[in-house]
Amino acid sequence: GAGVSQSPSNKVTEKGKDVELRCDPISGHTALYWYRQSLGQGLEFLIYFQGNSAPDKSGLPSDRFSAERTGGSVSTLTIQRTQQEDSAVYLCASSLRRGRGGELFFGEGSRLTVL
Amino acid sequence: QKEVEQNSGPLSVPEGAIASLNCTYSDRGSQSFFWYRQYSGKSPELIMFIYSNGDKEDGRFTAQLNKASQYVSLLIRDSQPSDSATYLCAVGTSYGKLTFGQGTILTVHP
Numbered sequence: 163g164a165g166v167s168q169s170p171s172n173k174v175t176e177k178g179k180d181v182e183l184r185c186d187p188i189s190g191h192t193a194l195y196w197y198r199q200s201l202g203q204g205l206e207f208l209i210y211f212q213g214n215s216a217p218d219k220s221g222l223p224s225d226r227f228s229a230e231r232t233g234g235s236v237s238t239l240t241i242q243r244t245q246q247e248d249s250a251v252y253l254c255a256s257s258l259r260r261g262r263g264g265e266l267f268f269g270e271g272s273r274l275t276v277l
Numbered sequence: 278q279k280e281v282e283q284n285s286g287p288l289s290v291p292e293g294a295i296a297s298l299n300c301t302y303s304d305r306g307s308q309s310f311f312w313y314r315q316y317s318g319k320s321p322e323l324i325m326f327i328y329s330n331g332d333k334e335d336g337r338f339t340a341q342l343n344k345a346s347q348y349v350s351l352l353i354r355d356s357q358p359s360d361s362a363t364y365l366c367a368v369g370t371s372y373g374k375l376t377f378g379q380g381t382i383l384t385v386h387p
Contacts, residue, residue, distance in 0.1 A: 203379060205365065207376055210373060217374075257373070265323045266311075266367075266375060268320035271320060
């Protein structure tokens with residue numbers, strides 16, 4: 163597709179379960195970002211990939227969160243043993259520009275609800 | 278101190294007026310500055326970017342950057358009801374990380 167694709171668009175899970183969120187960036191975009199947005203809040207940085215490596219993973223809230231990117235393309239964000247405070251919209255974005263921070267193209271997000 | 282700070286608003290302006298949105302940042306090494314617009318229930322979309330001190334104009338939008346004061350602003354001239362949204366300030370480092378402020382809610386009333 164032409165844009166950033168995220169799946170699932172909605173996920174409802176029980177506390178303690180593991181979830182995987184997927185992001186398929188725009189073809190050719192080398193930079194990929196994960197952000198989290200809670201209701202009425204700004205975007206909280208989670209992790210940034212350049213190619214398959216993650217120069218900055220400082221925003222991951224705890225060791226329950228992990229992310230990987232393979233083939234310089236698809237990325238998966240995994241949350242283990244989910245907690246209610248993990249409920250949020252998880253946004254993925256990709257960018258063509260390297261360095262300086264370029265224009266980010268966002269997906270529609272994955273809304274996670276932990277019961 | 279937050280890395281990127283914005284007044285959360287809401288900011289309410291009448292149609293046709295100038296809306297002024299402000300943002301300050303803490304990292305003096307920041308190199309790139311962006312304004313994103315986010316409609317309710319939608320993802321952010323880029324409306325302006327600026328890299329150098331001064332003003333940059335694009336249609337009804339003007340971005341202003343003052344690196345000495347660590348301040349960036351967005352002016353929207355002739356505000357329209359369709360401009361009603363949350364405006365997010367984002368600041369970039371040399372290696373690409375983009376940090377967002379919490380956003381300012383703008384309401385343009387007819």
